[in-house]
Amino acid sequence: MTTADDSLPATAPRPARPPRAVPAGDGPALPTPSGWFCLALSGELRRGAVLTRRFATEDVVLYRTRRGEVRATRPYCPHMGAHLGVGGTVEGDTLVCPFHRFAFGADGGCVSDPDGVLLRTGVAHLPVLERNGFLYVWHGHDDEPPGWELPALPGPEVRPTAHWAVETDTHPQEVVENVTDFRHLGTLHRLAVRQMTPAAADGPYLRTNLRSVAGRIPFFGTLSWEKSTLMAGLGWTLTQLELPRFGMAVHLWGLPTPIGPWRTVLRVAAACEITDPERVPGPDLPAVRAALTRTVARSTLRMTARIIRQDVPIWNHKRYEPRPRLAAGDQSVGIYRHWVRQFYPPGAN
Template identity: 25%
Template sequence: MSNPEIAAASDARTPPVAVWQILEKLKGQDLLDWRLAEVKDRASIKERNLDIGIPFGWYPILLSSELQVGEVKPLRYFSQDLAIWRGEDGKVRMLDAYCKHLGAHMGHGGKVHGNLLECPFHAWRYDGDEAVVKDVPYARNIPPQVKRKCTRNWHITEANRFIWAWYHPQDEAPLFEVAVLPEASDPEWTDYEVHEWNVWGSLQNMAENGVDVAHFRFIHGTANVPLGELRWGDWGRGADVKAKMGTPWGEVDGCISYDTMGPGQSWTRFTGISETLLVACLAPVELDHVHVRFCFTQPKAQAEGERAGVAKAIIRDICKQFDQDKVVWDRQKFEPNPIICDGDGPIPQFRKYYARYYADQSAAAAE
C-alpha cells in the first residue's frame, strides 16, 4: 500500500476503526464483563473453518492457588468435561469427568478420599494415576472392566504458579516440557496481576497474529512493528525486538522478547521502561472458544517505587491491544488458502511451522 493510500485509510473524515468504536464505549466493569461474555451472533464452527482440531501441547487450566489439598473441581477444556483434584499428598490429578458406573459427573460433588477421587453418586473411588477403580465400598468385588484402565487420565504438571495439562487427541505422552520461568517464583517479583478473556475463535488464528505485522497500524493505531530476528525451535519459537523507547526520564534502549513453547504457553519479557514479564496462558475450551489469562509480574522495586505508574501503564496498554484483537478474533474465519501480500509478514512460514502441533496431518488447511 502506498503512503497516500495508508493516509487515506486513517483519514479523520473516515469512521474510526470498528474495534475502536466498540471499545470506546466500554469502561470499568462493563469492559471486564465484555471480555468474558459469550458472543451470541457468531457463525458456526463449520462456517468459519475452525473444525481443524485442537493442536497438541501443554495447556494451563488453573492457577495452582485455585486448587487446595482435598479439593475437587469440574472443568471444561478440549471439548471435554473433566474432574480435577488435589490429593492429600499435594499432587494434582485429573480424569474424564463421568463415572463408568452410572455416568455421574465426578467434578460436581465428588470427594477426595486420601489420593483417590470418590464419585458423589455411589462412592466409587478412582485412582488418578492408573485410571482404575480401586474401591467400591458397598460391593464385595470390583467389576473387572474397571480394575484395568477404564478412563482417560491426564498428564499434569505444575510450573510458574499454574497447573498444566497435556492434551493430545490420541492420548500420546508429552513430547516436550513446560518452560520454567524463574521470575514467576522469585520473591523479589510481584504476585501475578491476572487479566482474563474468553475469545470466541481458534488458537490458530490467534497465534498467527504474532507474525501479522500489517494489522498493527489498522487495529492498534501504531506503525508496523518489526518482527525482530525470529527463532524457530523444535517445539518453541520467539523473537527479540529492540527499539528506542521514550520515557519521562528520557529515551532508553528497550527490548520486547517473546517466546512460546507449544500452542498453550507464551511469555514476553519487556525491558527498558519498566521490566515486566507477561505469562500468556491460553487453553482451548471448544474449537471456537479459547480461555485466556494474562499474568503480569514485575520487580517489586519498580512496581511499588517511583515508577509504579509507568509499570501499571504498560499492563494497561498490553491489555488494550488484546481487547482490540479480540474484537476481530471473535468472528474471524480461518482461511485455508489466504491471499498474502508482501507486507503481511511470514504467515506461510508460520503456518508450515505451526502444523507440527496437529496430530492429524490430514488437517492440511492448517499447513
C-alpha cells in the same frame, strides 16, 4: 467471562449466542492442536479441592490431593457415569465419586468403595503440569503422550501477580498468530514497532523479537523497550520485557485454551521481578518493592487487556484463511504457518 482482577475493566456483556462451529464465511474448521494448555491458576485449586474446566470438546476434572499433588481426569465415573466434578470429593490421595463412593487412586484405578467391591476399570487420567502458578493439561491426538515440555522460563519462583481472561469465537492458532503479525500492531493498535529479527523456529518452540513504544507505566512514564516472545505450541506464549534502566523485568503470559469448536478462553497474566536491586528504590523496604513490582505487573496487564479488546471483534468475525495471500513484510507469518503444522494430524492444516 469477566476479569479476575477487579481493578481491570470487565469484559462487556453481550447477548447469549451459540459459538461458531466453523470460522465465519465458508472457511474450514481447525481441530484441537496437540500441546499443553492452561486450565487454571494454581491458586484456584486448593488442597483437597475439585475443579471442573471445559477443554476442547469435554470437561476435565482437576483435583489436588491432601499432599498437594495435582491430577487431571476425564469427567465420568466408569461405574454408572456420574460426573466426578459435580459433588466429587478428595479423600487423602483419592478422588471419590459422589454417586456410589467408588474411590480412584494415582493411576486412575479403583482402590476402594463402601462395600469393599472394587471396579475392574478406572478413570482415565490426563498428563498435567504445574509451573509458575499455572495448571496445564496435555492434549494429544489419539491420546499420544507429551512429546515436549514447556520451557522452564522464567525461574520457578516467578509467579503472576495480575491476571485477566476473556472468551472469544476463535481458535488458539488465530490468537497466537497475532504475535507474528507485526503489521496489525501499527494499523489496529497504533503501536510503533520494529521487528528485530524474523521469527525463528526450534521444534515446538518459536521466538520473535520486537522493539516498541509500549505506553505509560506509573512511576516510569512512557517506555520504549525490546521484547522477546517465546511460543511453545499453540497454548503458551511468554513475552519478556527487559527494563534494565529500572532494574526490572516483566513477564507476560498469553494462554489460549480451546473450550469448544472455534471457541477459546484466553488467559493473560503478568509478573514483575527485580533484576538489579541497586536500581530499585527502597533497598531496606521489602514491602515497598513488592508493591512496586505488583503495580508494574498490573499496569502492564491493563495495557495488554486494552490491546486484546481491540483484537476480539476481529477474531469473532474473521474467516480463517488456510492459504493467506501474504504481503511484503509478512515473513514471520509465513514461518509461523509452516511451524504450526506439527501440532495437527497430517492434512489438517
